[in-house]
């Protein structure tokens with residue numbers, strides 16, 4: 001059963017050793033969520049600790065000026081002990097322990113209460129003590145905005161407002177994805193009134209492309225192939241592409257957007273070769289539900305944006321399989 005804000009507040013009030021975490025390769029909504037919520041908890045007199053599997057991507061580092069986010073593999077012993085001794089573990093912007101990667105087994109075995117606040121499909125209620133899971137929200141930070149405001153507007157400080165703004169801006173593709181409603185703008189207007197600066201936040205995140213990153217983008221665009229009467233486009237990034245430029249997965253932020261900007265495209269598929277699997281991102285327009293397709297490959301997500309990680313297959317093999325499956329979608 002979906003829980004309400006009051007029940008969540010009570011659980012937080014009763015907890016003292018609180019850990020926050022989010023998904024692997026965190027995006028703006030993930031970092032915005034952990035930063036905003038940890039600051040809110042501190043204002044409530046708590047001493048939360050953020051532990052993430054991944055290092056914070058370089059263009060979101062400015063959001064954590066005190067370097068407060070602990071990266072699991074950098075402080076393994078300490079992080080394990082914090083997870084084992086916690087009385088509350090809060091999972092934000094994902095509902096799947098697997099997406100916390102190296103933290104998964106410690107979250108699974110910890111006796112702490114587990115709280116999920118998230119906006120993705122596919123939550124397993126049995127995994128959580130309490131959860132707020134609402135796929136209607138365009139970003140997890142939008143849920144946190146409602147939650148914090150419902151507690152007391154005074155907690156919407158400039159820092160918290162800025163973090164929430166980043167989550168909403170990035171998860172709505174800078175206010176152009178389908179769930180960009182008038183409510184999104186009402187919330188962002190309020191966050192700007194409370195000190196979020198849309199100009200500097202945007203520049204910090206998006207105006208940071210290096211020469212190498214642009215080269216990677218060029219290689220990615222070079223890889224485009226079109227199918228189904230130019231309604232489907234695929235793009236590929238290989239380990240070789242990454243290593244030749246000294247880059248990694250955090251540098252492909254925004255690549256799916258390039259595919260979906262092409263006129264007439266209904267479905268975009270990005271295949272990224274990682275060390276031990278292939279990460280596939282599915283994007284679609286309108287009523288085409290790619291979350292079902294992602295599910296067939298062991299993943300999930302939203303109707304228009306979903307993803308999977310697939311093991312023991314090459315990119316050409318996987319691409320061929322997916323393109324065949326698309327028959328049912330296009």
Ligand SMILES: [Mn+2]
Pocket residue numbers: 029030093119139140171
């Ligand atoms: Mn999100």
